[in-house]
């Protein structure tokens with residue numbers, strides 16, 4: 342059963358070292374989080390899984406890594422300076438601030454008597470800072486609110502250097518920043534987060550086809566990595582939610598403990614972005630198709646996902662509690678690609694006689710997989726710990742190992758144990774993990 346309460350995951354994340362509140366020793370820095378030893382590995386695994394599917398396994402997508410700081414011109418052209426705002430309302434009584442479009446009624450969610458809202462005003466979500474050594478005399482620069490603009494401004498660079506032509510995509514994974522009015526729900530909405538975005542450039546007549554294609558592909562990505570289909574849905578935007586240039590947008594949503602929430606938006610953005618940057622920069626951002634002798638500005642279909650939100654969804658969906666040998670346990674049934682550690686090497690006892698062999702096995706396996714070596718506490722407690730952090734396999738080295746050169750593989754989900762000769766260990770784990 343997936344977690345029904347966000348606190349189950351928040352507590353596990355804190356207790357086991359996935360995610361900590363940021364700047365905790367100074368009382369915390371609201372709605373910022375630090376990813377600990379396990380969380381940083383898992384977040385990286387989420388991003389790697391995305392790059393594997395979206396770039397490595399295709400021959401029509403390339404990866405870039407563009408700057409986080411950008412000059413105002415980029416965001417004037419993209420429309421972010423003028424339009425990237427949320428409607429902010431203040432409560433004049435309890436002094437809290439809310440996003441008007443997140444309020445279900447005109448009653449203050451703090452349900453304090455007599456609360457009164459101001460009129461909504463547009464609050465720009467971009468973080469501005471100054472470049473240059475002299476305070477107040479430098480140039481204004483912005484922290485990117487999405488990674489997408491890096492792909493548009495590099496369209497010609499990539500086209501000329503990558504030998505690709507439409508339909509082709511430019512992908513990017515990296516940090517984005519938004520001064521959210523109401524961050525919250527753990528790592529679901531923070532002011533600093535990571536995005537995984539693809540801009541897929543196509544001939545204008547193929548926009549609708551590729552939009553459908555990416556909606557299906559992206560939904561399947563979450564299912565393939567272990568989220569039950571019934572906890573996911575594709576929600577097409579209503580006409581009044583669409584940006585003026587969008588020819589269709591749908592969100593991939595996950596059933597969070599508080600209801601459906603967006604993991605990813607897939608938008609058919611027409612040729613709006615390339616046209617805007619072309620007009621503002623005075624540079625041509627188009628494609629000449631030698632086969633048809635035609636020059637055109639490609640349409641773009643954009644699947645834009647968030648790595649942190651997605652990680653929260655994977656954790657919630659994988660969470661389970663069951664009973665093994667009359668003992669309750671918590672287990673994260675994470676897909677092996679997402680699990681922080683793939684294998685834990687556990688000598689049965691801390692005795693010097695077992696450690697050298699166990700370390701030898703750890704060194705052999707860690708050459709290939711992210712592994713953990715743990716020799717403290719009783720073996721049962723070590724298994725529980727590995728179950729709770731989602732490690733798919735434990736390899737136990739016992740006293741028989743010194744005689745028969747074999748070890749025990751214990752499987753996380755079934756707790757089944759199998760004896761395997763050390764010489765077959767890598768092949769056995771590779772076949773079970775699937776990579």
Ligand code: ATP
Nearest residue numbers: 521529530531534536603604605606645646647650
């Ligand atoms: P929302 O409606 O939740 O504010 P959005 O529609 O503005 O999200 P997009 O601009 O489509 O989001 O960004 C693409 C993805 O980036 C989102 O689906 C989400 O996964 C992620 N994302 C956006 N804002 C945040 C945030 N403040 N914290 C964490 N992830 C975010």
